[in-house]
Amino acid sequence: MSLALPRAALPAVTAPAPAWRKRRRVLPGFGPTMGFTLFYLSLIVLIPLAAVFIKSAGNGAEAFWLAATAPRVVASYRLSFGAALLAASINLVFGLILAWSLVRYEFLGRKLVDALIDLPFALPTAVAGIVLTALYAPNGWIGQRLVAYDIRIAFTPWGILIALIFIGLPFIVRTVQPVLEDLETEVEEAAASLGAHRWQTFRLVVLPTLAPALLTGFALAFARAVGEYGSVIFIAGNLPMVSEITPLMIISKLEQYDYVGATAIATVMLVFSFVLLLAINGLQAWASRRNGQEGRR
């Protein structure tokens, strides 16, 4: 749609604009919408988040260090980050296989699978938590079959891994899928005609194109898994030093009215989320440059 009217005709309609608005601000409503956006963002998100850092600073460096590096808390970092990394890695492999199958293969129920991939986004985490526990508990459908081999999943760190795999899967599938859809098969044909093996074509041509999307999905799944609470606490067993995740440490500090401790751990988690958010933004900028297009929505 082209705008046939000369731009010079526009200012005549309105009063002379102040100098800073001269950059052809044609559409009205910037002031009120921007004002409301900043006001609401500050009120709901920025000021409350700043409260964590200000409180944390007010408690003093020593109190912060003592609370943030207590052995039980350090054990929870190791568990939360370790399980989140492992879950995101497993999802990376199976998420790629699923995305590939959905885009490239015709099979019965493909549309249903495509729709249900988002289930972990839509299913409340508490529901996921209790149902996974019921399945993997020693008397559950899956748990009782594993007990025979002396494998226990629920109420051990392995249960946490299962829950984190559940909530992380759609992140990988949904970031990789659109890139795969846009992939032109001509490049693969060219590789094949130059004598590349199918596996070589995948490894040397397809995989590098998918790399930014895969990494973004991995980072998103990882970030979500580190902060996850609802689906994990039921299946974790929550034994000190063994199966306590970091968000649970914040809850237990709060229950003991230890606000200094809770704030210190929350500060560590927030700093980590900010770093990861920056990394994800960087990855997506890389992805859109790599694909030579405006970043997909």
Next chain:
Amino acid sequence: MAGTITALHAGRSDPRRHPANPATREAPWVRRTLLALGLSFFGLFLILPLLAVFTEALGKGLEVYFAALLEADAISAVALTLTAAVIAVPVNLVFGVSAAWAIAKHDFRGKQLLITLIDLPFSVSPVVAGLIYVLLFGAQGWFGPWLQAHDVRIVFAVPGIVLATVFVTFPFVARELIPLMQAQGRDEEEAATVLGASGWQTFWRVTLPNVRWGLLYGVILCNARAMGEFGAVSVVSGHIRGLTNTLPLHVEILYNEYQFAAAFAVASLLALLALVTLVLKQFVEWRAARSVKEVQ
């Protein structure tokens, strides 16, 4: 932008777009192995839990099932969950539209930073999201003494639950609309303005019809999260039965009291909500794809 995966994407996967060129296809055994691996993983991690919710819920019979749903505490939990969603979704809808108008239809410095800040709630742990309101409004918080002096309760009361819900659902509508409105450009709105339409007229008659499916998509996702949020709400709730208990919290209480059949009955209600959400989502994607085709 973090959390891109929630974005409405109308170009659906369609294997038929890939012609049967042997050069770009895997050997049949590879294809079968990949499909088997992917689908087993999908069945084990997604389908089995979904089925288990309903079998566990109905395991003790329909009588127990409906008794759990019609119990007074369950009904007040439904009411509170609806209240939180009815407040959080419209507030974040107004915010989303306003932010998208400012960001997508105007130029200013620091735009990318603003978009990143809007995404922040997605990358914050739900537990931290609850904690920030305890630090502000709790008995020991910044505004705690003032609130106590004026006999206003926010934390461990309904306002806290609403606030926590608003926080975790904050970005949904905005992040759906911003990229969509950016992609559509400004030509149509500028034409309307030049032809004499007021800002409101331009928005209602030009912008809104163009983004209606994206808007609906954002609202559906926002609502699902608002009704299902657990971590953030759990921190600020105080778990007072009949007063500050939402549906997900009610599930937790029943489960911890070993009332498994009742816990799964209430959980099945939330699972149904999830399924309805997925169906609506599918419908909106289908309609959006159709309207894209019509334009072409």
